Amino acid sequence: MRYAGVVTESEKGPRGLRRGRGARERILSASQQLFRDQGINSTGMDQLCTVAEVSKRTLYQHFAGKDELIAECLRRFDPDVLPEVFDRTDLTPRERLLGAFDVHSPLCPFIAAAVEIPDPGHPARVHARDYKKAFAARLTETAREAGAADPEQLGEQLALLLDGASARSRVLNAEAFTTAAAIAAVLVDNAIPAAAPAGASRG
Known part of the structure; x- marks a missing residue:
């Protein structure tokens, strides 16, 4: 019988390491x-097994190798591309564009993976590239909703600014998103035509 908070002998593998349900989540x-x-x-596989409290056999039962594990970690990081910003209906499109700078992770795992993995065909590099394209597409879509004259250009500008702030934060170990957000506000305001004054004549 299993009691809450107690790991029974049947749940332990070799050398007392835990196995069974939950092993995959611990590994990730x-x-x-x-x-x-x-x-x-x-990060080596032995260290991963130690921290996750699983045997190597258990790890390889869930993942074919480190490459697959890296890719799965990236897939899980933000599968829906910042829904806490882009899917909010209580914010205006302009607020959503700027909101990305408030919640975007300063230690972007997609940039880190691309830097550490030289092979462009590696599954993690492929996923990182796809994610960055999807992120820029969501910015472009939101820029279009906001009425930007050139939403594709604004989307790419903001994506580049976010990546630059993330990389700078990582290299300098200092917060760069406040400055990036201020620049983003200028870009957004310059890209969105000002509303015509009330009562203005129409030609």
């Missing part, structure tokens, strides 16, 4: 933490 959680804190290339 440990991977996300280690990849973020010390980098992808510096």
Whole structure:
């Protein structure tokens, strides 16, 4: 019988390591933490198993190898592309564009993966590229809703600004998003035509 908070002997694998349900989530959680804190290339499979409290056999039952594990970590990071900003109906399109700078992670795992993995065909690099394109597309879509004269250009400008702020924050270990948000506000306001004054004549 299993009691809350108690791991029975049947749940333990070799050397007392835990197995069964929850092992996959522990592996992913440990991977996300280690990849973020010390980098992808510096994280070995033995260390992953130790932190996740699983045997190597259990790890390879869930993931074919490190490449697949890296890709899955990226897929789980933000699968719906910042829905807490772009899907909010209580914000105007302009507020959603600027809101991306308030919640965007300063330690972007997609940039980190692209820097550490040289192979452009690696599944993690492919996913990182797809994510960045999807992010720019959501910015472009929102820019179009906001009435931007050239939504594609504004979307790319904001995407580049976000990535630049993320990279600068990572390199300098200093917050760069406040400055980036101020620049974004100028870009957005310049890209969206001002509303015509009330009572203005129409030609």
